[in-house]
Amino acid sequence: MVQMNANFQKLPGSYLFSEIARRVSAYTEANPDKKLIKLGIGDVTLPLPAAVTAAMHAAVDEMATAGGFHGYGPEQGYAFLRDAIARQDYQDRGVSIQPDEIFISDGAKSDCGNIVDLFGLDNKVAVCDPVYPVYVDTNAMAGRAGDFNEATGRWSNLVYMPCVAENGFLPELPREDVDMIYLCFPNNPTGAAATKEQLLPWVEYANRTGAVLLYDSAYETFITTPGVPHTIYEIPGAETCAIEFRSFSKTAGFTGTRCAYTVVPKALVRQGLSLNAMWNRRQCTKFNGVPYVVQRGAAAIYTPEGRAQVQANLAVYQENARVIREGLAAAGLTVSGGVDSPYVWAQTPNGMGSWAFFDRLLKEANVVTTPGAGFGPSGEGYIRLTGFGEREATRQAVERIRGVL
Ligand code: PLP
Secondary structure, eight states, X not given: OOOOOTHHHHSOOOHHHHHHHHHHHHHHHHOTTOOOEEOOOOSOOSOOOHHHHHHHHHHHHHHTSXXXXXXXXXXXOXXXXXXXXXXXXXXXXXXXXXXXXXXXXXXXXXXXXXXXXXXXXXXXXXXXXXXXXXXXXXXXXXXXXOOEETXXXXXXXXXXXXXXXXXXXXXXXXXXXXXXXXXXXXXXXXXOOOOHHHHHHHHHHXXXXXXXXXXXXXXXXXXXXXXXXXXXXXXXXXXXXXXXXXXXXXXHSTTTTOOEEEEOOTTOEETTEEHXXXXXXXXXXXXXXXXXXXXXXXXGGGSHHHHHHXXXXXXXXXXXXXXXXXXXXXXXXXXXEOXXXXXXXXXXXXXXXXXXXXXXXXXXXXXXXXXXXXXXXXXXXXXXXXXXXXXXHHHHHHHHHXXXX
């Protein structure tokens, strides 16, 4: 009889988004006349920039010619895209990342999940709480998380780093030794961003102990505050301890088009092994690259027109986040995030539970949010709202919430 991976049975159900969908559909069935506004979504709503679609059209036409047809591409990504990323996202910022340290992929979600292939099962994993669930679940599937405790909402072998109001939603170095440390800035779900000074102790810790930082920077383009680093490699020493994940999903509307990249510096070596060489081996074995047409579309983001169009879309989401942040604060809620991030993290009034407040906003304001408790125990007492909605609907939703409060 085949032996199955028993770790899958330890996973709790994907409660958060299915439970939200269940409550929303129960409410709309009972109240078909009510028009809901969704501010819970993490998906973008604006179409792809014109420079991107023009490049993709041209690439499709190329594919129809004998000379321009592309079959299997390099597993690591085409040089035209890796070169543009190395130059514009890193070297122009004074960071010496090279094209062969950049691996193009179909998503930061896949890469954050697949990276665990590189690490032994006995490593101690540290995650923020609340957290993007992929880091936790992929380690649980691999057998690194131990057992899930329904009562505490925590896995027995993971080290949780609470990110709460008292520490400005920034994790503190764990007291016990940890080996794989997931950091995500700007953060999903809290919207917190970390400065160079706040990141430096993590880089020092990882270099001193031999840990590895797994730095998720999927929301990097939302950074506007001077002094907030755009890449972990702006921190001296990060190239010997950190892997960075980036995505075009929220940057340029690629959530459905799928393109992202991961940086694994050549200087990152553990137990005599190059993580760059290991990731290259892993990708060449299990991945056959991102479509040529999609990579041409992604490369168009690095043209002057592409950049301007991306910035115009970002400005809409940033303005939405501002409207949410300021509107909810004016209504008396304690809010954070929404400045260097599309996410606004709002404390529930009078110590109300996340789900109770979610229900109240659903029924009384007809606005859908995301209960913070779904991202981990320390998310209890919060809701997450996103700036990815339409401009007018976002404004209306904030008005409705203010009316209710
Ligand atoms: N990392 C974080 C923190 C995210 O919130 C998301 C998407 O919501 C991703 C990664 C996934 O990005 P991608 O669409 O590139 O898979």
